[in-house]
Amino acid sequence: MRHTPSGGAGSGTAAADNRLMSIGTVLNVLREEFPDVTISKIRFLEAEGLIEPQRTPSGYRKFTAHDIERLSRVLRMQRDHYLPLKVIREYLDALERGEEVRLPSLGRQQRDAADTDVLGGLLGDPVTPTVARIGHDELLAAVEISEEQLKDWESYGLLVPLADGTYDAEAVTVATLVAELGRHGIEPRHLRVMKAAADREAGLVDQIVAPLRRHRNPQTRAHAEARTKELAGLAVKLHAALVRSALGVRHP
Template structure:
């Protein structure tokens, strides 16, 4: 983004409306607010999001970035959308553009604003990692159902026994298929296919995130994660198209 375009973006009315756009925080101050929900957020990740055109902080005459409460909320929205819905940055940028234009009603999931003292005003969105009971409540099923899908390998918990937020969707989709008589054991093939796709994605992004040390290490990991998200979205679209083509052949 050119400097003139950045200035135009910063001056234009932008979501969240009614939230202070006075640049009162340096990048450390912005991080201190974001770390309440995103403990792993870093300076390099914030700058990466700026490079993606998701936020345009004020620049002082000496070139330092200064952030407003509105800037921080845009960052929080983008991070939550990527974490909870695995949206590509391009899609998140489009969502923000819709919000800026007042065309998204209601705002996309995950939006909330913070008060002048940095407190969150709206109810928090679901956490990034859920217990089995939280997954069951969100999916509207019994905990035994979560245990069953975990035993078949469709759900995978981390070392702490918690599940990614996307597990709620997996349970719901599995239940929809079960209503058509598709047993959980038949879904193992889908799990295996997804794992093979992830292996391919990991091979592709490995060179990008290979830098483990130095000031650009966090930036490399952020770029690798963004690339992996984009690749996954494309693979999902291709898979849907392949299934659709197969259905068309049944006519």
């Protein structure tokens, strides 16, 4: 990927400096315009192919002024135009190929609706799956993540493949939320406490309905499934309410 100067507000400092810079220096430069940017965010954009910093023999990232200009443009397009990374990458790559392309526009209303859906899944009612299972490649494509990211999330138990290599329907929701949290600097290792809490909650629900599931009467077993869904929904709502209460956030 060939980086070229992109211009725009906030890039003058970077353009005037031709030295190779560490990720910490880059962070300080970017925070003048993007105070919420984090090192995790920069690493995530690199993993998504938006930038390609140089590497020292010991593996440290080194950024050029052009890298910072490109980062600034990516962050600006996310902030001002609410564009997904795939669209931004395709747009910038087309510009670097010398093509005349128009800036795509997702629109604030669409982006706000998407954000509401994500937050609703995290702090509101559980999302109802539309499919029973999803394949490995389908999951990668649906969430737009890399094989390396998926393996990393699996290593922390956030996603667990089934025996046949597929994933259950909730995998897309989980992966989407993990990716979204990652954009805010929350890494998979930080989510182990959430995973542990979810496992404990699931264990409690299972303990309550287990006697019903073992019953010979089919109607009783069917009642067990209904009770499981009901208790799961209540547990999710309670967890969301506790998180909102701890953070002092009002329910929308």
